[in-house]
Amino acid sequence: MSSAASAPSAAMLPGRGGLGGALSDAFWRNPKLLLFVMLTPPLLWLGIIYLGSLFALLIQSFFSIDEFSGLVVREFTLKTYGELLRPSNLDIIVRTVTMAGLVTIASAIIAFPIAYFAARYAKGRWKAVFYLGVMLPLWSSYLVKVYAWKLILAKEGILSWIFDKLHLTFLIEGWLALPVVGGNSLSVSLTGTFLVFVYVWLPFMILPVQAALERVPGNLLEASADLGASPRQTFVNVLLPLALPGIIAGSIFTFSLTLGDYIIPQIIGTSHRFIGMAVYAHQGTAGNIPLAAAFTVVPVVIMGIYLWLAKRAGAFNAL
Amino acid sequence: MRSDKQNRTPMGLKIAAGIGLAFLHLPILLIFLYAFTTEDKSYQFPPPGLTLKWFAVTWNRPDVWEALSLSVRVASISTVVALVLGTLCAAAISQTKFFGREAISLLVILPIALPGIITGISLRSAFNLAEIPFSFWTIVLGHATFCVVVVYNNAVARFRRVSGSLIEASMDLGADGFQTFRHVILPNIGTALLAGGMLAFALSFDEVIVTTFTAGQQATLPIWMLEELVRPRQRPVTNVVAMVVVLVTFLPILAAYYLTRDGDQISGQGK
Secondary structure, three states, rough: OOOOOOHHHHOOOOOHHHHHHHHHHHHHHHHHHHHHHHHHHHHHHHHHHHHHHHHHHHHHHEEEEOOOOEEEEEEOOOHHHHHHHOOHHHHHHHHHHHHHHHHHHHHHHHHHHHHHHHHHHHHOHHHHHHHHHHHHHHHHHHHHHHHHHHHHHHHOOOOHHHHHOOOOHHHHHHEEEEOOOOOOOHHHHHHHHHHHHHHHHHHHHHHHHHHHHOOOHHHHHHHHHOOOOOOHHHHHHHHHHHHHHHHHHHHHHHHHHHHHHOOOOHOOOOOOOOOOHHHHHHHHHHHHHHOOOOHHHHHHHHHHHHHHHHHHHHHHOOO | OOHHHOOOOHHHHHHHHHHHHHHHHHHHHHHHHHHOOOOOOOOOOOOOOEOOOOHHHHHHOOOHHHHHHHHHEEEEEEHHHHHHHHHHHHHHHHOOOOOOOHHHHHHHHHHOOOHHHHHHHHHHHHHHOOOOOOOOHHHHHHHHHHHHHHHHHHHHHHOOOOOOOHHHHHHHHOOOOOHHHHHHHHHHHHHHHHHEEEEEHHHHHHHHHHHHHHHHOOOOOOHHHHHHHOOOOHHHHHHHHHHHHHHHHHHHHHHHHHHHHHOHHHOOOOO
């Protein structure tokens, strides 16, 4: 009490005894102190451990590797970034970005009907079914999902069996004979990689699209129909523009996740590399940390541009 | 009259939504079938026969148990760290306004917004630079970093609904800060924290990309599975483990859903 006597609050109430009481009083009188105490642990953890590591990585991307000794030369240079422009490395970047774009478009197309049905027509119990129907696959194990597709796409797996029973095996064989998308079997083709990417990231598209569609008032669609628009016109001119922020928000996830993934193309895919696989290979056996670091800057820059465009389109309000 | 038609569900939409949901769930159900197959050399469909023997085989595998135990320990500690850090951050962000508030909420979300491989490689190179050997704690360090956001999202959503006057009333009635936290704030945010903690646990339990960079030679359950996926050796055991993992991760998600069902939603979008 004696130490708190000069504070204004002591004019009305006596201070509290004990260390806890004194602390409690100090926090009440000085909210900034409380704020400081509350924020210090998380900021120490995220600010120092996480941001520190990120900056260390960024700095290393400006180092280079000595081609004879294989050791990292700690001198500031842009040489490593120059290496990214080699045809083989540019190939990797173009392949990854194309895949991310295609996966995003396919996810949006599959997600829309699910999100629209859940947002507009599902009521009561069905609403919960749809919600959990999206949440459970979203949260269930990533590796198990990839594994399930290994079972599905295997040469002796369920997909071949279904096509065989329908006498449509020639369709799969014809598709696999195509260049680029084909391969020995679906599980070692870029088609397989694409299917698994779409499957694994689809829930990340459904949720924001559904959130955007739930904000569209039903009478807007009725008004459009009453004014003589066909369902197709209503969709193109009313529904789609209103859902667009949600689609863009979802595409941030599908695009970013595809850019950084290195496990799916490694397990189901061809020997053609993606950015994530290149990063993993360069930092691992090759020991070329600078090039690996420069490779990780690529998705960060692409996502930075993407987020900037998305923000301009108002996508963050739908997150 | 046309508006009446709009209230019935169009058949095409029903079918498209149904196919979409089936696309999301059938692959996971297939895992359950394969856990019982008698075939152990290939992924043959339909299974030539059904058996329970692989469950017994898996039960007696020490490597599976070790991986499971490591995963559970890592997930538990990471969840505790994430609960403390996430709640502190959420309380500071939602109860006060200060300079740099937006920057802090961005910082919390960053580990999950950036591709996991970036978090992984930067942590690994930082461990190398600081000459920290890989251990149980290096895994926890990585996991807790991206688990914070899940707890934070759930807690922030709930803090917004806890009225500030409730806290003032408690203080006016003579409770000190700690009593207010214990008897007023905690009961209000308890279920949100529980839900956030469960999701953080599920996230950590399942994480593989960051873990491959921070684990060294240790195998968590996802790392064990990854090795089996890259070089299949014991397909039947992998099938059983996959099925168990699906069942184990479903429980916390269902529980988190029921805990936060009224009012705010589970913030799972940021995985």
